[in-house]
Amino acid sequence: MFYQILVNGLIAGAIYALVAAGFSLIYSTTKFVHFAHGGVIALSAYMLYFFYSLLGLNFWLAAGLAIISGIIIGVGIDSLIYHPLRRRRASPVIILIASVAVLLILESLNLIFFGADVKSINYLDIGSGWTIGPIIITSLQIFIVISSLILLVLVFLFMKYSKIGKAMRAVADNKSVAEIVGISAERIYAWSFALGSMIAGFAAVLIALEQNIEPTMGTALMIKGFTASIIGGVESVAGGVLGAFLLGLAENFGIWWLPSSYKDAIAFVILFAFLLFRPEGMLGVKKNNK
Amino acid sequence: MASAYIVHLLILIGIYLILSLSLNLSVGYSGVLNLGHIAFYGLGAYTSALLALAGAPFLLCLLAGGLVAMFSGFLLALPTDKIKGDYLALVTIGFSFIVYSLMLNLDDLTRGPLGLPGIPRPSILGFQFNDNFYFLILVIIIVLIVYLTIKRITDSPFGKLLEATRDDELAAKILGKDTFKAKAFSLAISAFFAGIAGSLYASYITFIDPSSFSLMQIIPIISIVIVGGLASLPGTVLATIILTLIPEALRFVGFPSSILGPMRQIIYALILLLILIYRPKGFWGKVELE
Numbered sequence: 001m002f003y004q005i006l007v008n009g010l011i012a013g014a015i016y017a018l019v020a021a022g023f024s025l026i027y028s029t030t031k032f033v034h035f036a037h038g039g040v041i042a043l044s045a046y047m048l049y050f051f052y053s054l055l056g057l058n059f060w061l062a063a064g065l066a067i068i069s070g071i072i073i074g075v076g077i078d079s080l081i082y083h084p085l086r087r088r089r090a091s092p093v094i095i096l097i098a099s100v101a102v103l104l105i106l107e108s109l110n111l112i113f114f115g116a117d118v119k120s121i122n123y124l125d126i127g128s129g130w131t132i133g134p135i136i137i138t139s140l141q142i143f144i145v146i147s148s149l150i151l152l153v154l155v156f157l158f159m160k161y162s163k164i165g166k167a168m169r170a171v172a173d174n175k176s177v178a179e180i181v182g183i184s185a186e187r188i189y190a191w192s193f194a195l196g197s198m199i200a201g202f203a204a205v206l207i208a209l210e211q212n213i214e215p216t217m218g219t220a221l222m223i224k225g226f227t228a229s230i231i232g233g234v235e236s237v238a239g240g241v242l243g244a245f246l247l248g249l250a251e252n253f254g255i256w257w258l259p260s261s262y263k264d265a266i267a268f269v270i271l272f273a274f275l276l277f278r279p280e281g282m283l284g285v286k287k288n289n290k
Numbered sequence: 291m292a293s294a295y296i297v298h299l300l301i302l303i304g305i306y307l308i309l310s311l312s313l314n315l316s317v318g319y320s321g322v323l324n325l326g327h328i329a330f331y332g333l334g335a336y337t338s339a340l341l342a343l344a345g346a347p348f349l350l351c352l353l354a355g356g357l358v359a360m361f362s363g364f365l366l367a368l369p370t371d372k373i374k375g376d377y378l379a380l381v382t383i384g385f386s387f388i389v390y391s392l393m394l395n396l397d398d399l400t401r402g403p404l405g406l407p408g409i410p411r412p413s414i415l416g417f418q419f420n421d422n423f424y425f426l427i428l429v430i431i432i433v434l435i436v437y438l439t440i441k442r443i444t445d446s447p448f449g450k451l452l453e454a455t456r457d458d459e460l461a462a463k464i465l466g467k468d469t470f471k472a473k474a475f476s477l478a479i480s481a482f483f484a485g486i487a488g489s490l491y492a493s494y495i496t497f498i499d500p501s502s503f504s505l506m507q508i509i510p511i512i513s514i515v516i517v518g519g520l521a522s523l524p525g526t527v528l529a530t531i532i533l534t535l536i537p538e539a540l541r542f543v544g545f546p547s548s549i550l551g552p553m554r555q556i557i558y559a560l561i562l563l564l565i566l567i568y569r570p571k572g573f574w575g576k577v578e579l580e
Contacts, residue, residue, distance in 0.1 A: 076304040108552035261395030
């Protein structure tokens, strides 16, 4: 039982990690909460459904198109909504409210174009499970965990070694100094949205394989994603990933004792505790700002 | 037929008025960015509906709905001393999500997604409010009480303390004011009225389910408050009337009802985005959200 819960927690954590990684990446450079990130994931999942199930394209082609749609939506939201708000120096709170409104628009579009009923992508066979000692795990779940780990390592390498990645970290660290040495912050914001939304699109494909696609899935994923980010430290992608696995484990071990209807409540209690006692998160550095 | 429709609209406007006036008390006057107002509304509705179904008299249900919401508002106020700005907004979003998730998952109490049907119409001292016209009069009386109470609070020295807390909390603290108490009080009162609104809604529609109280339902209310202007009660009243009526026009265009709901949400979200970008003080407001 213990090992099965451990595995379930890690699988949930891998999905949360994909949500949190893109969210944290965008937060780290732009310093505002892009709550519509969950909506980008949901819409990308619907695009996969559209290209794969409705148009009947090859799965890998459809997945690629879904990820590209995610990037277009993410960069589009930044340039249409957040850019004008930044230009008039709106506070982060205003941008947060705007991003909730954007999330609502994305969810409503899902409802209008695809209806309220759940959709599923039956590409990989979920049924075929492997039994390793006391654990049952499906090949799909192994695929999800491995591919999310590969993606996260690639993002880490990109941030560490590529020129754009270095510029992104420079803006994240100190925007004014980065601009003095000639890095355009606005361009880096666009890159952050592109990269963050690419991770969102990737997350959408994996989530669509494992779970049903629902119009409001974006909100639920976002709540978990930002909880994970806050646990780990909202300004660091590595922190978000760590927080995601901890959250996945905490939820799955929590419902060992509590009724499963309290699963979401566990996430909220953890979020609340961290915001109250360690708002900078586990890997975050305490900064002297309010 | 037409007059029945107008009475129905007026009742909805009345319930929305209670919600938006009370949200303006916490967001507009005391600057507590509360995006979880719908949770108070939902708690009021469920408390009142469960009591009414158990046979309690209407006034008791109304009061209990308000008090349960008020208590949760007080709880939500506890961290406002430490958590501020967008972090606080995230806590209130998380709170709203968790209340929704509990409504959906605590099947034994709330019947989950099936909702609670057959909630009795109000009856005060033997007088039955079965006719919508009488119900409208009840709503108007309560709206007036709420409006005058909030006006009285905001005109009083305590109201000035709330505005001082919003504008410069440190300065208010230096003058020896207990700003935490002020914020907690305004949030509790605001939640109390939202609970009353929920109780009225439940007894008017006679059926509630979690979908009426999802996180995203905050968007119409926050749009009203920002369009009308923060800390402007007449502005809120005008904005409530205008914004409740705008989507009604869709009804006459002849969209199917499955599209009508999401279209309505998109309209509210777009209005909110436009006002945030082009006129952040709203139409009758004096201060900008920070």
